[in-house]
Amino acid sequence: MSEREHSGNGAHGNHRPGLGERVDHIGSSAQEIFTEARDAVADLQRTLDIKGRMERHPYAMLTAAAAVGYVLGGGLLTSLTGRLIRVAVKIAAVPFIKEELVNIAQNTLSGFSARASEPKPSAETSSTSGASGI
C-alpha cells in the first residue's frame, strides 16, 4: 500500500495533507470546473450563434422568443392559442388566395378582350341562325 492510500483514512500514513494543501486542491478543482463550464458555454454560444441569427433574422428571433415566453407563461393549452393558430393559417393562405384571384382576373380580362376583338355577327346571319337553330 502506498503512502497516498494510507493518507485516505488518516490512521496509518505518516503524510496527512494539511489544510493549506486541501484548500489548494479544492481551488484547482474549482478552477478546472470553471474553465470547463466556460468552454461549454462558449461552445453552446458558437453552436446556437444567437448574435448571428439576430443579425440575419431579427423578427423571426423575436417571434421565437415571444413564443417561448408564451409557452413558459402557460398559454399553450388555451383558447387564445387556437385563435392565434387560425389567424396564422389565414395569413399564410393569403398569398395563395391572392395568386388565385389574380389568375381569375387575368382570365376574365383576357376573355373580355377576346370577345371585344371578335367581329359582331350581322343581323342577317343572326336571324338565319335563329330560325334554323330551333
Add this chain to the structure above:
Amino acid sequence: MEATQQLKQKAREVEERLGPQIEEAKKNLNDLNTRIKSFIRERPGMCLLGALAFGFIVGRIASRR
C-alpha cells in the same frame, strides 16, 4: 368600349392621385423597418429578453382566462 375607356381613365386618375402617397408611405415604412432592425441588432439581448417577457405575460394572461 366607351365604358372600358372611362374605366381605364378613372384607374389612371386614381393611380396618379394615390401614387405619390403610396410611394411616400412605402418609403416611410422602409425607413421604420431599417430603424427597428438596427435597434434590434444593437441590443440583441435586451430585445430577446423583452420578447420573452412579453410572451410570458401574454401567456399568463391567457392562462388565467
